[in-house]
Amino acid sequence: MSRKIDYRELGLKCGLEIHQQLDSKEKMFCKCPTTIRNTDESNFEFFRYLRPTASEMGETDKAALEQTKVNRKYIYKAYDTTCLIENDEEPPRKLNREVLDIALSISKLLHMVPVEQLHMMRKIVVDGSNTSGFQRTAFLANGGNLDTSEGTVGIDVICVEEEAAQKIEDAGDSIIYSLDRLGIPLVEIATNPDIISPSHARETAAKIGMLLRSTGKVKRGIGTIRQDVNISIAKGARVEIKGVQALDLIETIVEREVERQVNLLEIRRSLNERNASVHDEIFDVTELFKGTESKVIKRSNKKGKVFAVLLPGFAGHVGMEVQPGRRLGTEFSDRAKTSGVGGIFHTDELPNYGITEDEVTTLREFVGAGKNDAVIMVADKEKRARGAMESVLIRAAEALEFIPEETRKGLPDGNSAYMRPLPGASRMYPETDVPQVEISREYFESIPVPELLTERAKRFSKEYGLNEELAQKIVYSQDLTLFEELISRFSADKIITATLIVRTITGTVSELKRDGVDVEKITDEHFKQMFEVISSGEVAKEAIEKILRHVAQRPDTFVRDLLEELGLTGTDTTKIEAFIEKLVEERQDFITEKGPGAVGPLMGLVMGEFRGKVDGKVLSELLKQKINEFLNT
Incomplete structure (x- = not known):
């Protein structure tokens, strides 16, 4: 809409449902890893036809009926990392306790009160994304709150539930799903309808996302977090918009839904x-x-x-x-x-x-x-x-x-x-295969409260001398854990500083990726090996880009074994001194004219000869020394 919108006047009510995959070692109800596979690696597939079932009261959910208007064949790709539970050919095991621990730590961050007994429920889903025809979910806690610039937003509920299978291809009459994602645990966080504007919706989602990442136990990347947005205006209707993956899109989603409802009301009036x-x-x-x-x-x-x-x-x-x-x-x-x-x-x-x-x-x-x-x-x-x-x-x-x-x-x-x-209450009924879980006061109090990323960034600035930009960049990076491992290992090192580590794993790697280097092949272990040889003085920090570029091509090779091949083995200081003395002798007139200012221009020539082999500070000091000796003779 071109005119400025008064969302209060329109009676906007908005709430968020955030679904975040948890980074547990195993899936929610089995021992399978939470690993996403390439569909080419599938070693088995089967198909199903799904139908909605009636609730205990004999009612059939209207959303489920809508999903089965077309008789579709659902094809599932299985792997050596999936099992009979994903196939719905074996009952689920007990709830993964690691999942519950992570979810409870999130509940604490949101100031929520957990239930005394966790009861698993079945939520009817017949779009093929679950082989069983339902999704397992459990109400964990409620009564939370989140501080925002527009006041407190209530956190209505947090649930733990299993992730659905991933849709690979929709051919109309048939849909192909991949079972690697099915059963990955996630939390669903629902706010109260306290959000008052599109920008407020974005801020609220960003803050919840920050809290989730603060645990260090949530998955990162495309598809690992999804926001559903509930929106209504006065005289309009509640609409749930599902699957908003990009944080930056939330504002537009709210704006466009308000626009849709306003226009539909005007069309109704005219008709x-x-x-x-x-x-x-x-x-x-x-x-x-x-x-x-x-x-x-x-x-x-x-x-x-x-x-x-x-x-x-x-x-x-x-x-x-x-x-x-x-x-x-x-x-x-x-x-x-x-x-x-x-x-x-x-x-x-x-x-x-x-x-x-x-x-x-x-x-x-x-x-x-x-x-x-x-x-x-x-x-x-x-x-x-x-x-x-x-x-x-x-x-x-x-x-x-x-x-x-x-x-x-x-x-x-x-x-x-x-x-x-919109689904109704008839889509939910009790799960009889998973036993209830007791959540005692002592158990809940034993769950540690994670340090918020905002606080961690301040601590990094204070403890490691990082500027605000680099501190923010690393705490929100997927490489936060790697940084903490590296800074712990090299905390006393004068060469391997926190700034060097952050600029390498966030800046240098990004530059290499833009150059077409397959940086996905560079592992945490490669970084550890590289900084080890730099710390030992075997190679200078200026060689970082060259080493990483080569590691991406030869990921199975130890970094130390690549140094001689790259011509990065240490150079005798006598060779350095001899090179600089010859350079000073050849550029006497230039040095006489420029004086100490000749260091900068000549440093480029020295670095061109010894880049990556000798630390730049060492080269700079030697060059200054030789130029001063010449000027003082």
Whole structure:
């Protein structure tokens, strides 16, 4: 929206659900490692068809029903690091105690009160991401709070749950999942709806992320943390937008959802002023398009049908924008796609897509559309096409009355698309295979509270002399543990300083990556070996980039074994002195003219000869000494 938005006036309510994978050695209910594999390494696969089950009260969750409108085949890739529990062919073992310890430490950071008994539940999920058809989850603690610049944000609940399988490929009728991710433990943290603006949402997510990383026990990288954003405005509806992976996207997600709801309310007002309505009949218009040049319709005519519905009073409104690049017609299309179709046509955008003006006129006449009426059309297999039109009629009726509560998928541009209705209570029921866990006061009090990253950065600046920028950079880096190991090992070393370590593992490595070097092959052990030979004086710190570049090409070789090959073995000081004396003799006139200022220009020549072999400070001191001797003779 171009105008400045007053989110308080609009009645914005916003809350976050943050899902963070935990970095435990084993998965949640088995001994398998929490390692992500390349799908080429899969040594076994199987498939399933999933159906929703009724709750103990005999009710079936509407979100689960929506997910099974299309009969899909789910294919699972297994590995030598997955087991029968991931395959759902063996009951789960007891809850991994390391997972509980990590989750409780997070609860402490958020000032939460844990339950006395942890009971595992089953949450129905039939989109194929769980082989069992449900996800195991447990309520752990509640009543927390987080301080922000806009006041306190309540932390409603923290749950521990198992991660779902990773979707590899969606072919429409079948979906391929990888089982390496299934069962990795995660925490779900839900805030109260205390967030008052898009920027406040980002700040809150950033602070929770900082607390999580402070434990040193959460996974890092793309896909390891996901934010779901719950948003509503006055007269609007609660919408859950799932799968927001980038922190920087949260502000835009909130802004765009508010924009969508404001625009949908305006469209509703305009439609009602027109006395718009929904005509329930689904028209078979296949014969009207027998000779069409539209490629989409021609493909469907071979095996399917073309159906249309009439929306009296909707003309000009189906094409109205609700988010940048997305229109009311896109909302209709999203609903239609739940039946498996690729999309829809509507008369606000026709003639187009190979459909001629004459065909549009014939279509409008056939369904009895007036100039203020819109016609929606779909072409696909008969069952899919009819299901799509039924979904469009439902969404069109909603457009006249209210904004529907629903679960939406966050898109990379900050918009969102319909996924399914909001789930209800009937999707949860007790897990009978996992015993309850007692959480005594003594056990909870024994869990240590981690040092916050913000405090750790201040400590690093004070103890190691790091400037604020480098201290912040390393505490938020994935290499924090490596830094702490290295600084502990070389704390008394005059050459291997904290600044050198941070600049190497954050700056030099990034530069090498930009140059196309495969830095993923450089391990923590390589850094330890490299700094060891620098500390011992075998090689100068100026050789760091050269060593790392070579290590990436020869990762199986010890760093010390590479030194001679790289020409980095130590140089006798007599050779250095001889080189500098010769240089001074050749540049006498220059030195006489510049005096002590000649050191800088000549240092480049000395470094060119001995870079990486001798520490730069040593070379500089020798050069200054020889120039001063010449000037004083």
